[in-house]
Amino acid sequence: MEFESPKMSRLPTIRRLPAYLRVLRQLQGEAWEHVSGTYLAEQLSLDPVQVRKDLTITGIVGTPRVGFMVDDTVAAIEAFLGWQNATEAFLVGVGNLGTALLGYAGFERHGLKIVAAFDADPAKIDVEIHGKPVYPLEKIADLAARLRVRMGILTVPEIAAQAVADRLVVAGITAIWNFTPVALKTPGGVVVQNEDLSCGLAVLSAKLRNADGS
Amino acid sequence: MEFESPKMSRLPTIRRLPAYLRVLRQLQGEAWEHVSGTYLAEQLSLDPVQVRKDLTITGIVGTPRVGFMVDDTVAAIEAFLGWQNATEAFLVGVGNLGTALLGYAGFERHGLKIVAAFDADPAKIDVEIHGKPVYPLEKIADLAARLRVRMGILTVPEIAAQAVADRLVVAGITAIWNFTPVALKTPGGVVVQNEDLSCGLAVLSAKLRNADGS
DNA sequence: TCAATATCGATATTTTTTTATCTATTATAG
């Protein structure tokens, strides 16, 4: 017999949780008490069975003929993702994309708080961008240790990606949100989430070519 | 017996194609003639069998003991994705993220050319951002028809997402790259690719919580 | 109280994706 690990992978499920959360928060604003999986499914163009199955990963249970308690479900998803209290993060690479992410207020609703940014370009140092201070790369290790920051957001040019990632790892960063297209090599124990825009563009291109190509 | 459609879905495969392309282009720069699936797999931390299987979707064939012709493989992937000649696109919503995307030069290597931007805010109209003109939303339909643009990049605030998407569809746009977290309702025949950052953040959060939580 | 219905949760089935195994081919070395 095999013990059930409290959480197997279920990556597709995890990717859908923020969508549930978004709808649920809106319902909170409208003072709903309960919501059915069927309703969530309709809002998100998903299958009701899939919604219910996804929600089980958080441990929440619904009641027949009633649905799920809205507040409890929000709490369960947030707890599952660790979004109740914000994770502090560094952002490295204050280019177009890095600047945009620094200015995105929505992260705070997603348990993420960017506390400092870093860049190799001296011209960008010591100015604040969207209220966040920008430091030279050399300060990463020192600040990471002092502020106990463990997450890094990587928005540097492709050519610098691996070197900066190495620097983050040395500084004790254990989670990297990688916006470069580079497949980073990191030691075990460091988790990396790749966010390569070209993947999505490829899917869209393929769909488009297939939709009108034939 | 069942006919093989020339391309079944194979979405995960399609998402990996840009990564192969990136490595292959680098090899082109170093004047490699051939490359083995094994080498590509190493570079991208993938399984060699998966690489070979993925590449078959493009129709490219390799030769034993040699591998794949680099130039031919690049051409095959680009042809499969329709990236040989650029698709022209509109971008709607010139906020932080929209501005960043307007400034991203890499799209041109991915068969995408943003030809115009749109925004609801009068203060943003009639200025160029990263060399791209910004027009009011009202001009979408007219310009889409005249320039025969079929792809729209959606970077508006969540609250405006569905309305703007509707406007794009009316204007004849058939492909929407959706950077809002909204599950858009669109008529059949319109392809939508969602690029919700919070999905990736959720995965990273779950991995992180799981890595040190236990 | 009782029947009807909406809804959850569990189980089963199908589909998709990944991984493994095996065979055939071809460049290279002897």
Add this chain to the structure above:
DNA sequence: CTATAATAGATAAAAAAATATCGATATTGA
């Protein structure tokens, strides 16, 4: 010219995910 090793490609197996089915339960209205 032959043996060997690296590699593609096909087939099969395993794992993961999506989808369907069914029984149980709680609310509603008669």
